[in-house]
Amino acid sequence: MALWMEKGAEPQTESERADLDAIAALKESAAIELKEKGNEFVKKGKKHYSDAIDCYTRAINNQALSDPETSVLFSNRAHVNLLLGNYRRALTDAEEAIRLSNSNVKSLYRAAKACLSLNLLAESISHCKKGLEVDPSNEGLEKLLRQVEAKKMELEQREAQISKALSEAKDIVSAIEKRGLKVGKPMYQELTGSRKPVLDKNSILHWPVLLLYPEVMSSDFIEDFCETEMFSPHLDMIFSESAPPLPWDEEHNYACDAVEIYYEAKSGVPLSKTKILRYLLEGTPASNLESMVDEEKEATENSKFGSSSGKGSSKWVKVNERRTLHDILKEANFIIQGIPVFAVVSKRSSFYKEFRAGGWGLPQ
Numbered sequence: 001m002a003l004w005m006e007k008g009a010e011p012q013t014e015s016e017r018a019d020l021d022a023i024a025a026l027k028e029s030a031a032i033e034l035k036e037k038g039n040e041f042v043k044k045g046k047k048h049y050s051d052a053i054d055c056y057t058r059a060i061n062n063q064a065l066s067d068p069e070t071s072v073l074f075s076n077r078a079h080v081n082l083l084l085g086n087y088r089r090a091l092t093d094a095e096e097a098i099r100l101s102n103s104n105v106k107s108l109y110r111a112a113k114a115c116l117s118l119n120l121l122a123e124s125i126s127h128c129k130k131g132l133e134v135d136p137s138n139e140g141l142e143k144l145l146r147q148v149e150a151k152k153m154e155l156e157q158r159e160a161q162i163s164k165a166l167s168e169a170k171d172i173v174s175a176i177e178k179r180g181l182k183v184g185k186p187m188y189q190e191l192t193g194s195r196k197p198v199l200d201k202n203s204i205l206h207w208p209v210l211l212l213y214p215e216v217m218s219s220d221f222i223e224d225f226c227e228t229e230m231f232s233p234h235l236d237m238i239f240s241e242s243a244p245p246l247p248w249d250e251e252h253n254y255a256c257d258a259v260e261i262y263y264e265a266k267s268g269v270p271l272s273k274t275k276i277l278r279y280l281l282e283g284t285p286a287s288n289l290e291s292m293v294d295e296e297k298e299a300t301e302n303s304k305f306g307s308s309s310g311k312g313s314s315k316w317v318k319v320n321e322r323r324t325l326h327d328i329l330k331e332a333n334f335i336i337q338g339i340p341v342f343a344v345v346s347k348r349s350s351f352y353k354e355f356r357a358g359g360w361g362l363p364q
Helices: 014-044 046-062 067-084 087-100 105-117 121-134 139-179 231-239 273-281 295-305 325-329 351-356
Strands: 205-213 218-226 259-264 316-318 341-346
Touching (some): 014 046, 046 067, 067 087, 105 121, 105 139, 121 139, 205 325, 218 231, 231 259
Parallel strands (some): 205 341
Antiparallel strands (some): 205 218, 259 316, 259 341
């Protein structure tokens, strides 16, 4: 009988050939029945998806169906894996279904869906387009293609924004390093928000500058202080006779001829390049880049950027209003607290003597 024939042996008699045909028909019938059972399990819902996969797998393992019919089995199993969120398995099954029958539109659709879920957008688009070559009016594929192309465009725009933000931040770090500036831990962010320095097309730094009025614990802000500018024109604008008086300055002590500007020497510890870069990227599309963290590199950079301890009593250094911001920030004892911070006091105020005597320090 054909049942006892060795594997690979050819039937010798009509009886053996008839037996083999009968066995093949039984296996084919069993495979078709398993396929139909699998389809029924899918219709019953998620609790039966594993049963459906088992039926399709057993039907495939029977190896009794033609390539196009087996393609349907792989495609059906891909469908269930998609429903279960097994996207890699779904893609493997869909691609096998396509190999067996490249005109299987459902397999192409399911391969495209799996690729989309795996963020393989170019591959997803390719499967959609191949499916539309077979069935140009397939609405499901057309809709999916639009969805994938929109996501691809969004991702490309996002990557471009990240690249731009990272490039700009690196340029600023390089400019800071070339100027020999020291940047410390950002302070007063509740007052300054997300404002950061900007490097213009001429490689000139523009700083947001915070002005503190220690006498009344108030503040002012210069949005764009070009490093090549002096303090005097900005002070003229804030404290000129034509400018509105500060709401808390009832005695009009804060006038151009009376105010003095100070910075606190060695206020903090200089940050490494990596930490400066991380700070500059805060609030940008590149803020979540984890690849920047490198402890060994950071330790080396800390030694390059200095290691001022920041300990000891506050020492206030008077600013010459006719010096440029660049020259002031380059002072060996100036540590930029994220952005430059200066204290403004009036010689006419009773607070002036207390301040000059070192009786006031920046809140930490």
